[in-house]
Structure formats: structure tokens, C-alpha cells
Amino acid sequence: MEPVIPDLRAVPRAEAYAQLLAMQRLLLDDHADAIAGMATVSALLHHAFGHLWTGFYRVVEPGRLLRVGPYQGSLGCQDIAFGRGVCGTAAAERRTVVVPDVHAFPGHIACDARSQSEIVVPVFDREGTLMAVLDIDSPQKAAFGEADVAGLESLVAWFARTTYVPLPA
Ligand code: SME
Numbered sequence: 346m347e348p349v350i351p352d353l354r355a356v357p358r359a360e361a362y363a364q365l366l367a368m369q370r371l372l373l374d375d376h377a378d379a380i381a382g383m384a385t386v387s388a389l390l391h392h393a394f395g396h397l398w399t400g401f402y403r404v405v406e407p408g409r410l411l412r413v414g415p416y417q418g419s420l421g422c423q424d425i426a427f428g429r430g431v432c433g434t435a436a437a438e439r440r441t442v443v444v445p446d447v448h449a450f451p452g453h454i455a456c457d458a459r460s461q462s463e464i465v466v467p468v469f470d471r472e473g474t475l476m477a478v479l480d481i482d483s484p485q486k487a488a489f490g491e492a493d494v495a496g497l498e499s500l501v502a503w504f505a506r507t508t509y510v511p512l513p514a
Contacts, residue, residue: 347372350392362496365389369500377507379476384415386500390481391417397460398482401468402432404475411436414477421480422456430454435465435478441494445487457482464489466497471505 348368353361372385383401391399400416402425411425411432427437430452435442444463447453453463460482468477479501483489 350389352395353393354395358490358492358496361393362492362499365393365496366499369503373503379470379504379507380415382503382507383477386479386503387415387417390497390500396481396488397457397484398480401477401479402436403477404436407475411478418482419457422454425454431463431465432478432480435467436475439467439475441466441498443489443494445489447482459484461486462488464493464497466494466501468501468504471507473505476504 348371350368351364353364356364368389369386373382376382387400390396396418398416398418398421400418400421401414402411403414404410405412409427411427413421413423425432427433431442431444431447431450432454434452442465444450444453447455447460447463450463462483462485464481466479467475468479470476479497481489481497
């Protein structure tokens, strides 16, 4: 049986991510499949923190198009162009984007009207090629800070260690 995902909402964020990193190692370190990794990371984060939406947009046309991948939560948009919304901005600029108030972010794409704040983290493969972005939406304003940036970047570093090489789109 798989372990139960702990409720980490009351745990200091740095400690919470350390716990999730340990679980991720147990679950994924013998694996090398990016989709399995995305599904597992989505489930861990979503249930530990009770986010609104937690999941991945995959690069299906390098430099041009993201498509929804494994996620947990309400329905996400299917496709997002590079440069559009928070996800497309993080993908185009290859950097983590933290948005404390989505209503103040020009071009924010509202997949769920309850979303108030958002963080998007780029995911690189072992060659340093952008393969996806991890997107998390919260129903609370300013839900994400420095500890989330550090914690999420350390979780997605798994994708750069895996031997999985995605097939060309
Ligand atoms: N809000 C995102 C779109 C994806 S959904 O929220 C799941 C954006 O602006 O890129």
C-alpha cells in the first residue's frame, strides 16, 4: 500500500517541503518516467497543502506551446502559448514566477474563478531543456513565498536527475 499523504498546512513551509522531498525520494528515486513523476508530485503537493489546483503543463512545441499534463484539482485549461498568462511567462522566461494577486497580473488566465494567487516553477530535464512548468493555484491571496520557491524547485529537480528522455512532439 502507498503511504498516506500528510496534512502539512500547519507545518512551517521549509519543514513541510523537507517531508515531501523525503516522500518523493521513497516513491520516485527508483523510477525514471516523467509522467509518473508529474502525477506523484501533483498528488503530494495538492493533498499536503490543500491547494486549489496543482499540476503540470508540458512543453509540446518548444518555445511555442504548453499542454496540460498530470494534475489534481478542478479542470485546467488545455493549451497555453509561451508568453501567455503566468504559466506561459514562466516558460518563456525559464524562471519561477510568484503572483501574490492574480487579478493584478496582466494576462492572467483564469481557469478557476476562485484562484487568488499562483506560483509557476519551470521544470528542466537533465540536458537543461525546459520540459514543463509546475503550476499551483491557491484560493488565498499571497499564499506563496520564498520557502515555496525553494521547496518546489528542489522537488522538480528530480526531473533533471531522471534518465527519461521525452520523445519529440
Ligand atoms: N492561471 C494560469 C493558467 C493555468 S490554470 O490556472 C490551471 C496562468 O495564468 O497561466
